[in-house]
Amino acid sequence: MTTTSETGTPETRNSGTATPGTATPGSAAPGSATPGSGTAGDDRLTGAAAAAAIALGDDALVLSHRLGEWAGHAPVLEEDVALANIALDLLGQARTLLSLAGDEDELAYLREERDFRNIQLVEQPNGDFAHTIARQLYFSTWQELLHDRLARGDVPESAPFAPLAAKAVKEVAYHRDHAEQWTLRLGDGTAESRERMQRGLDALWRFTGELFQPVDGLGVDPSSLEADWLARIAAVLDRATLSVPEGPRRNGWTAGAGRQGLHTEPFGRMLAEMQHLHRSHPGASW
Amino acid sequence: MVTAAPTPLEDRLRELAGSVPDPELPMLTLDELGVLRGVRLLGPGRVEVELTPTYTGCPAIGTMAADIERVLHDDGVPEVTVRTVLSPPWTTDAISSEGRRKLAESGIAPPRPTRDGGPPGAAASDGPVPVELAVRCPQCGSTATSLLSRFSSTACKALRRCESCREPFDHFKEL
Structure with a gap:
């Protein structure tokens, strides 16, 4: 097939071209630095821009995988379909972003845990449905603000991300709306649903500070989104009769090293499952 | 180019x-x-x-x-x-009128016009789905329809039901 695309097409490759474990994102972006990988690397990002593409791509990829774990397990069929659809959108975003920096399959399936640059929020296990909705609310509210900003493309550094952001912001707005509707239903529902929703929000709160850490090469400082994010979350939780969690969002006891390659314990197990097939059968297709 | x-x-x-x-x-x-x-x-x-x-x-x-x-x-x-190519992003407004007619004929409610004229990302403040506008049932034409699920058989559709003829149907949601 002669298709080439921004989202890339898997190419045959040598099974031995595993990502260097010490890769500094960007400067040694796997794929772009792999000779003979077979893909045209001419329009790929390098340096800090590639690192930024990998950071955002990893966020989308990892959350997509987590949401995919709900397939067949959601409380109702409609939510099975909803979470899988959201996962599909995120996977499309991940493929586009990772392809900006290198070979999407090598990046997704052949990097070690320490090479992933996603924030720790997205790698957190699903928990119960309310826990997943809390994670969705925190992340999609942030993602919508970020993509809205990136879509403007008014900063030269963020220009490579503008086409995807303009597209993704519309999808993400729908994800955020889905999370909000469920937050309202669960929060303003039964005593049980309310307690579980609050528990999910509280448990994930300490992972939200990391959303606003700087990302080199992005052209947009995520910390500029924080006040808006807090106001939106507070407004939704207020309508849902829930409380904005208390407790630290950034200090020694909070999360916040995912962008530096440090991840929480459940992430390794998730990666093992996600990468197992590709590593066991390199280059397999169906 | x-x-x-x-x-x-x-x-x-x-x-x-x-x-x-x-x-x-x-x-x-x-x-x-x-x-x-x-x-x-x-x-x-x-x-x-x-x-x-x-x-x-x-x-x-x-x-x-x-x-x-x-x-x-x-x-x-x-x-x-x-x-x-991703830019400019596809929108359901790009579906031709003939395409909309065929969708409805096949039992899929076509998308309503999006809020055009807005800047990119206007959804961030306006909400993504203008749910206040009625979606017409492709079977009987009634405007009394309700949302069953925000997601349906494909990423681009939502599942609705007609309150008049009680038939469920797919709605090509606005993007």
Whole structure:
């Protein structure tokens, strides 16, 4: 097939071209630095821009995988379909972003845990449905603000991300709306649903500070989104009769090293499952 | 990008590529869906086609590309390259009126017009779905319909039910 695309097409490759474990994102972006990988690397990002593409791509990829774990397990069929659809959108975003920096399959399936640059929020296990909705609310509210900003493309550094952001912001707005509707239903529902929703929000709160850490090469400082994010979350939780969690969002006891390659314990197990097939059968297709 | 006016051959090849049916909504052609962005002759026997996905993760794009290649190969073009472009983002406003008619005829409520004129990302403040406008039942035409699920058989559809004839139906949601 002669298709080439921004989202890339898997190419045959040598099974031995595993990502260097010490890769500094960007400067040694796997794929772009792999000779003979077979893909045209001419329009790929390098340096800090590639690192930024990998950071955002990893966020989308990892959350997509987590949401995919709900397939067949959601409380109702409609939510099975909803979470899988959201996962599909995120996977499309991940493929586009990772392809900006290198070979999407090598990046997704052949990097070690320490090479992933996603924030720790997205790698957190699903928990119960309310826990997943809390994670969705925190992340999609942030993602919508970020993509809205990136879509403007008014900063030269963020220009490579503008086409995807303009597209993704519309999808993400729908994800955020889905999370909000469920937050309202669960929060303003039964005593049980309310307690579980609050528990999910509280448990994930300490992972939200990391959303606003700087990302080199992005052209947009995520910390500029924080006040808006807090106001939106507070407004939704207020309508849902829930409380904005208390407790630290950034200090020694909070999360916040995912962008530096440090991840929480459940992430390794998730990666093992996600990468197992590709590593066991390199280059397999169906 | 070459901005020269398309040649008659390019027009013909575009018509050919545009006539390929959508793999998930086979009642629509790619042209009616509004995902075909351009067909260019790069040289003798070399054609480049630009295609835009409906949703970023739309799994049908690979099949669309393969179908376009096949149709153009069959027409005698030896080298076909299908490129995916994201900008400007696809919107349901790109679905032609003929496409909307075919959707409704097949029991899928066509998308309503989006709030055009807004800046990109206006959804961030306005909400993504103008749920206050009625969606008409494609079976009986009633406007008394309700949302069953925000997501349905594909990423681009929502599931609704008609309160008049009680039939469930897919709604191509606005994007």
